[in-house]
Amino acid sequence: MGLKTKQEYIESLRKMNPTAYMFGEKITNIVDNPRLRSGIEATGATYEIAELDEYRDLVVTESPLINEPVNRFTLPPGSIEDLVARVKLNRKLGNYVGTCHQRCTGLDCLSTLSIVTYDIDQKYNTNYYNNFIEFLKYIQKNDLTANAGVTDVKGDRSKAPSEQEDRDMYLHLVERREDGIVVRGAKAHQTGSLSSHEVIVLPTRALGEGDKDYALAFAIPTDTKGLIHLVGRSSLDTREIDGCDIGNTRYSKYCPTLIFDDVFVPWERVFMCGEHEFAADMVVRFSSFHRQSHGGCKSGKIDCMIGTALTAMEYNGTSKASHLKQKVIDMLHRAETLYGCSLAASYEGQKEASGTYFIDTVLANASKIHEGKEMAEATRLMIDICGGFVADLPSDRDFENPDIGHLAKKYLKGASGSDVNNRIKLFRLAEKMALESADTVSDIHGGGSAEAHRVTIMRESDLESKQKAAKRLAGIDEK
Numbered sequence: 001m002g003l004k005t006k007q008e009y010i011e012s013l014r015k016m017n018p019t020a021y022m023f024g025e026k027i028t029n030i031v032d033n034p035r036l037r038s039g040i041e042a043t044g045a046t047y048e049i050a051e052l053d054e055y056r057d058l059v060v061t062e063s064p065l066i067n068e069p070v071n072r073f074t075l076p077p078g079s080i081e082d083l084v085a086r087v088k089l090n091r092k093l094g095n096y097v098g099t100c101h102q103r104c105t106g107l108d109c110l111s112t113l114s115i116v117t118y119d120i121d122q123k124y125n126t127n128y129y130n131n132f133i134e135f136l137k138y139i140q141k142n143d144l145t146a147n148a149g150v151t152d153v154k155g156d157r158s159k160a161p162s163e164q165e166d167r168d169m170y171l172h173l174v175e176r177r178e179d180g181i182v183v184r185g186a187k188a189h190q191t192g193s194l195s196s197h198e199v200i201v202l203p204t205r206a207l208g209e210g211d212k213d214y215a216l217a218f219a220i221p222t223d224t225k226g227l228i229h230l231v232g233r234s235s236l237d238t239r240e241i242d243g244c245d246i247g248n249t250r251y252s253k254y255c256p257t258l259i260f261d262d263v264f265v266p267w268e269r270v271f272m273c274g275e276h277e278f279a280a281d282m283v284v285r286f287s288s289f290h291r292q293s294h295g296g297c298k299s300g301k302i303d304c305m306i307g308t309a310l311t312a313m314e315y316n317g318t319s320k321a322s323h324l325k326q327k328v329i330d331m332l333h334r335a336e337t338l339y340g341c342s343l344a345a346s347y348e349g350q351k352e353a354s355g356t357y358f359i360d361t362v363l364a365n366a367s368k369i370h371e372g373k374e375m376a377e378a379t380r381l382m383i384d385i386c387g388g389f390v391a392d393l394p395s396d397r398d399f400e401n402p403d404i405g406h407l408a409k410k411y412l413k414g415a416s417g418s419d420v421n422n423r424i425k426l427f428r429l430a431e432k433m434a435l436e437s438a439d440t441v442s443d444i445h446g447g448g449s450a451e452a453h454r455v456t457i458m459r460e461s462d463l464e465s466k467q468k469a470a471k472r473l474a475g476i477d478e479k
């Protein structure tokens, strides 16, 4: 019990027995599968840095709930300082792993539930907040990781859940029993579900009276009977399986589809069941928290891309080229604007009725809109600076081949004094950061698609005060 080391985290996953499929086969040894292991290593970094002096003060904090030191990824924010620390920690981690560390989504769910379960109880005298607090204690005491089961597969997007031809397109209640509920459906793009001990399920959208059966929130272990992890393809996945040309030698990301094939959830793990009018609040809270998280980790990833660009300039002999220095400046200000927006969302946070602090939604969503466009721009700039070998570098196997290797390396040589092997490694890292589909697509869709961010800032912004200011300045008096 208490804080886990990275090794203890990995061993704790080894004791679990989830049902998982990948490339048409059932996988029994999750932890030692190279594709999944690099994702587990990325989450493992959240445990690893808790042991390092440089990061410890940021990662390890005291839980007022269990009065013990905990990993920050298990602590719903109880102050502005906690909100700010989330962003700083995510930036450090984005920089440390150069991809997605995959543990923020669980914290975003815990933070959401710590607000909304309390509010549901106030209205309906239910016991959800107590259920949640017991679950949170368990998570904190055992330093567990959870993934976020939010995105339903959704079928026909123009129809509400209850209007779908196949009602399983949104996760729903199948049976209400004395000891719990049975649910069916599927959640898509489940970041790091096999690197997690628990999956926390929240609704994916606002729900009306007719969609009560879809208003569900709960948590279950990731190896629960009936839960199937179907691991999807990623652009560089077979390289991880091969152990060759990986680019980032340690860390990666994967996002299975999670199928709930009549899964039983005991009542003590249910946090919402039928209170449809709170579904919208769950979605807004989760997605805003998650968009704030992205501002941290993605600015950390741009930091890695800047480091890659600067090193490429060194190895290519272009360090003095002024147009490339300008491009580095363009990358720097993108990282800082993203980070700044997320920090601002934190500093403008407010205390909710349950005592949890919630961020400013307009600023968090503005940060995510910025990310959706500017991560692609930062990537473009990195590729521009590095050169074309980001696209078509020969394989390490060619470099090692006795017939061709010496020629391949001869023609890969860069500036005098630079090591050709290091130049090769650097191009491979640039390729990975630019093209790893599971991570780069999340810049756009992670935390909801771009339109969702835009709709949220329009809805949450104080438009009336802006109009009032304009009318006062123009001398318009409509009364």
Ligand SMILES: Cc1cc2nc3c(=O)[nH]c(=O)nc-3n(C[C@H](O)[C@H](O)[C@H](O)COP(=O)(O)OP(=O)(O)OC[C@H]3O[C@@H](n4cnc5c(N)ncnc54)[C@H](O)[C@@H]3O)c2cc1C
Pocket (backbone or CB within 6 Å): 105, 147, 148, 149, 150, 151, 152, 153, 154, 157, 158, 187, 188, 189, 190, 191, 192, 255, 437, 438, 439, 441, 442, 445, 446, 447, 448, 449, 450, 451, 452
């Ligand atoms: C790499 C990655 C990691 C992710 N990780 C997680 C995770 O850990 N947990 C999780 O729960 N989810 C996760 N997501 C899911 C993410 O939140 C969704 O991808 C996102 O909400 C978009 O949903 P969708 O993929 O179903 O696309 P769609 O909803 O099909 O959207 C496609 C486009 O259609 C538009 N659209 C859709 N419906 C309508 C409509 N009714 N009217 C008008 N326009 C519409 C959208 O705005 C968008 O432009 C992840 C996604 C990615 C790509």
